[in-house]
Amino acid sequence: MKPAAFEYHIPDSVSEATRLLAELPEAELMAGNQSLGIAMSNRVATPDHIIDINGLTELDYLDIGDKKIEIGAMVRHRDMEKSSALTEAFPILSISAGKIAGPVVRNRGTLGGSIGEADPGGNYPSVLVAMGGEIELLSTDHTRTVDATDYFTADTTDSINENELIKCARFSKKPFPSHRTGMAFLRKKEAAQSWPIVSVASAVRVADPTHQNPVIEEARVGYANASDVPLRLQSVEAAIEGEPISEQTLRTAGERAYDEVQPQSELHADETYKRELACELTKRVFRRSYDRATAEPIVV
Numbered sequence: 526m527k528p529a530a531f532e533y534h535i536p537d538s539v540s541e542a543t544r545l546l547a548e549l550p551e552a553e554l555m556a557g558n559q560s561l562g563i564a565m566s567n568r569v570a571t572p573d574h575i576i577d578i579n580g581l582t583e584l585d586y587l588d589i590g591d592k593k594i595e596i597g598a599m600v601r602h603r604d605m606e607k608s609s610a611l612t613e614a615f616p617i618l619s620i621s622a623g624k625i626a627g628p629v630v631r632n633r634g635t636l637g638g639s640i641g642e643a644d645p646g647g648n649y650p651s652v653l654v655a656m657g658g659e660i661e662l663l664s665t666d667h668t669r670t671v672d673a674t675d676y677f678t679a680d681t682t683d684s685i686n687e688n689e690l691i692k693c694a695r696f697s698k699k700p701f702p703s704h705r706t707g708m709a710f711l712r713k714k715e716a717a718q719s720w721p722i723v724s725v726a727s728a729v730r731v732a733d734p735t736h737q738n739p740v741i742e743e744a745r746v747g748y749a750n751a752s753d754v755p756l757r758l759q760s761v762e763a764a765i766e767g768e769p770i771s772e773q774t775l776r777t778a779g780e781r782a783y784d785e786v787q788p789q790s791e792l793h794a795d796e797t798y799k800r801e802l803a804c805e806l807t808k809r810v811f812r813r814s815y816d817r818a819t820a821e822p823i824v825v
């Protein structure tokens with residue numbers, strides 16, 4: 526099937542894009558077109574107007590500071606995966622970007638498109654909720670910032686108004702100093718190009734990485750495709766906080782994840798299997814984060 530007819534607009538600035546959005550309420554923004562294109566080809570989406578934002582270099586930036594990490598909406602998955610500065614400062618973003626589909630999707634797909642799509646199985650949504658990220662939205666007459674946990678709702682169309690554009694996502698670096706933090710992202714999927722059955726993102730900050738078995742001061746965990754929203758589970762985090770990692774704390778964390786995720790059965794995985802995956806991936810992702818937090822720094 527081919528897409529239904531539409532008018533094509535190429536704004537040359539963000540302000541022109543928001544003006545077009547305000548004037549054309551039935552319009553869709555087109556970023557990497559990796560999801561929109563499929564929806565339009567199947568006529569699940571039939572917008573009258575397409576606003577192509579690929580030329581908006583204002584939205585294509587990585588701002589990596591000591592206090593915050595800000596990523597523009599038009600940054601491609603591939604650029605996040607390959608950025609050594611991002612890998613060093615906030616590796617969970619580079620790792621999760623590198624685990625999206627295959628290179629073709631990663632070369633074109635963008636952070637803003639993924640947030641705009643707001644799929645509960647998406648890699649960034651679970652990272653955003655786990656890491657306390659926020660999303661900045663722009664229109665012709667306002668700018669507003671929304672916590673990721675408020676942005677991702679079961680009805681994804683609630684979170685963003687028709688006249689708004691995603692400008693960037695932002696994370697506070699303060700709780701995650703690089704020398705005491707380890708981050709990881711694990712998933713189980715059917716094939717290289719498919720979406721994960723379940724994925725888990727985590728970060729662990731330890732008290733003293735030079736200590737042999739340091740205490741975990743703070744843990745974060747987020748699940749994708751384990752509910753109708755990306756899910757942060759604080760009771761699972763609490764299971765490993767306040768002491769060094771151990772088989773017992775990992776087991777408790779895994780059991781809590783099994784009980785508290787809210788997955789739905791689908792073609793390749795029933796509800797019980799998804800709970801089992803959440804349990805096992807939780808144990809592994811925390812172990813990997815902890816090992817990274819306590820690894821010797823590489824001296825060059």
Ligand SMILES: Cc1cc2nc3c(=O)[nH]c(=O)nc-3n(C[C@H](O)[C@H](O)[C@H](O)COP(=O)(O)OP(=O)(O)OC[C@H]3O[C@@H](n4cnc5c(N)ncnc54)[C@H](O)[C@@H]3O)c2cc1C
Pocket residue numbers: 553554555556557558559560561562598599624625626627630633634635636637638639640641642646647648649689690691692718719720721
């Ligand atoms: C085969 C395949 C496998 C995939 N596997 C995964 C996976 O494992 N994990 C994962 O996370 N993703 C996966 N994806 C999705 C991929 O990450 C997409 O690139 C992404 O979801 C959409 O990004 P895009 O830039 O292509 O957006 P588009 O397809 O261009 O747009 C998607 C939606 O977002 C809106 N939008 C785009 N930019 C903005 C903006 N700045 N402000 C407001 N709204 C905006 C659009 O209007 C549209 O409604 C997969 C996709 C494919 C095709």
